Amino acid sequence: MEITDGVTYQQDLLTVGVYTEMTKLSNELKIQAFIHCGLCAEEFMINEHQGESPQSLKNYDVGWTKEGIQIWCVRHNVNIMHIDFEGHKHPANTTRKEPKK
Numbered sequence: 030m031e032i033t034d035g036v037t038y039q040q041d042l043l044t045v046g047v048y049t050e051m052t053k054l055s056n057e058l059k060i061q062a063f064i065h066c067g068l069c070a071e072e073f074m075i076n077e078h079q080g081e082s083p084q085s086l087k088n089y090d091v092g093w094t095k096e097g098i099q100i101w102c103v104r105h106n107v108n109i110m111h112i113d114f115e116g117h118k119h120p121a122n123t124t125r126k127e128p129k130k
Protein backbone atom coordinates (compact mmCIF):
# COMPACT_ATOMS: atom_id res chain seq x y z
CA MET A 30 0.00 0.00 0.00
CA GLU A 31 1.28 3.47 -0.78
CA ILE A 32 -0.01 6.96 -0.20
CA THR A 33 0.04 9.41 -3.11
CA ASP A 34 -1.41 12.90 -2.87
CA GLY A 35 -3.52 11.89 0.11
CA VAL A 36 -5.22 9.09 -1.82
CA THR A 37 -4.80 5.52 -0.66
CA TYR A 38 -3.95 3.00 -3.36
CA GLN A 39 -3.94 -0.74 -2.86
CA GLN A 40 -2.29 -3.03 -5.38
CA ASP A 41 -4.51 -5.94 -6.36
CA LEU A 42 -2.42 -9.09 -6.58
CA LEU A 43 -4.70 -10.59 -9.24
CA THR A 44 -4.45 -7.59 -11.54
CA VAL A 45 -0.78 -6.80 -11.87
CA GLY A 46 -0.19 -3.20 -12.78
CA VAL A 47 -3.69 -2.08 -11.85
CA TYR A 48 -4.21 -0.16 -8.66
CA THR A 49 -7.35 0.07 -6.62
CA GLU A 50 -8.11 3.68 -5.82
CA MET A 51 -10.41 3.46 -2.86
CA THR A 52 -11.77 7.01 -2.86
CA LYS A 53 -12.82 7.94 -6.42
CA LEU A 54 -14.36 4.95 -8.21
CA SER A 55 -17.65 3.55 -6.96
CA ASN A 56 -18.36 -0.15 -6.57
CA GLU A 57 -22.03 0.61 -7.27
CA LEU A 58 -23.54 -0.06 -10.73
CA LYS A 59 -22.54 3.02 -12.76
CA ILE A 60 -22.79 1.67 -16.32
CA GLN A 61 -24.19 4.35 -18.64
CA ALA A 62 -24.18 2.36 -21.87
CA PHE A 63 -23.91 -1.41 -22.19
CA ILE A 64 -21.41 -3.03 -24.53
CA HIS A 65 -22.87 -5.70 -26.81
CA CYS A 66 -21.53 -8.17 -29.33
CA GLY A 67 -22.56 -6.92 -32.78
CA LEU A 68 -23.67 -10.40 -33.85
CA CYS A 69 -25.79 -10.87 -30.68
CA ALA A 70 -27.30 -7.40 -31.26
CA GLU A 71 -28.17 -8.30 -34.88
CA GLU A 72 -29.91 -11.48 -33.73
CA PHE A 73 -31.83 -9.54 -31.12
CA MET A 74 -32.85 -6.84 -33.64
CA ILE A 75 -34.27 -9.39 -36.10
CA ASN A 76 -36.20 -10.99 -33.26
CA GLU A 77 -34.49 -14.35 -33.25
CA HIS A 78 -34.78 -14.36 -29.48
CA GLN A 79 -38.29 -13.14 -28.70
CA GLY A 80 -38.98 -12.68 -25.04
CA GLU A 81 -35.31 -12.25 -24.15
CA SER A 82 -33.46 -9.04 -23.41
CA PRO A 83 -29.97 -8.24 -24.72
CA GLN A 84 -28.80 -8.57 -21.12
CA SER A 85 -30.22 -12.08 -20.73
CA LEU A 86 -28.82 -13.09 -24.13
CA LYS A 87 -25.22 -12.13 -23.49
CA ASN A 88 -22.52 -14.59 -22.56
CA TYR A 89 -19.24 -12.74 -22.35
CA ASP A 90 -15.82 -13.50 -20.99
CA VAL A 91 -13.79 -10.56 -19.71
CA GLY A 92 -10.14 -10.82 -18.89
CA TRP A 93 -6.68 -9.36 -18.79
CA THR A 94 -4.45 -9.63 -21.82
CA LYS A 95 -0.80 -8.75 -22.34
CA GLU A 96 -1.89 -5.32 -23.64
CA GLY A 97 -4.90 -4.58 -21.45
CA ILE A 98 -8.37 -6.05 -21.17
CA GLN A 99 -10.60 -7.95 -23.61
CA ILE A 100 -14.32 -8.68 -23.84
CA TRP A 101 -15.13 -11.87 -25.75
CA CYS A 102 -18.51 -13.18 -26.95
CA VAL A 103 -18.71 -16.84 -25.95
CA ARG A 104 -21.86 -17.40 -28.05
CA HIS A 105 -20.17 -16.34 -31.29
CA ASN A 106 -16.55 -16.97 -30.29
CA VAL A 107 -15.54 -13.47 -31.42
CA ASN A 108 -13.83 -10.39 -30.04
CA ILE A 109 -16.15 -7.62 -28.83
CA MET A 110 -13.54 -5.19 -27.59
CA HIS A 111 -9.83 -5.32 -26.80
CA ILE A 112 -8.51 -2.26 -24.99
CA ASP A 113 -4.80 -1.45 -25.13
CA PHE A 114 -3.61 0.34 -22.00
CA GLU A 115 -0.40 1.22 -23.88
CA GLY A 116 1.63 0.41 -20.81
CA HIS A 117 -0.24 2.83 -18.56
CA LYS A 118 -1.61 1.90 -15.15
CA HIS A 119 -5.18 2.96 -14.49
CA PRO A 120 -7.06 3.25 -11.19
CA ALA A 121 -9.61 0.49 -10.66
CA ASN A 122 -11.96 -0.43 -7.86
CA THR A 123 -12.04 -4.19 -7.31
CA THR A 124 -14.05 -4.06 -4.10
CA ARG A 125 -17.67 -5.17 -3.81
CA LYS A 126 -20.64 -4.53 -1.63
CA GLU A 127 -21.98 -7.34 0.50
CA PRO A 128 -24.27 -9.41 -1.73
CA LYS A 129 -27.99 -9.18 -0.98
CA LYS A 130 -29.22 -12.34 0.70
Ligand SMILES: [Zn+2]
Pocket residue numbers: 066067068069070102103104105106
Ligand atom coordinates in the same frame (compact mmCIF):
# COMPACT_ATOMS: atom_id res chain seq x y z
ZN1 LIG B 1 -22.28 -12.63 -29.83
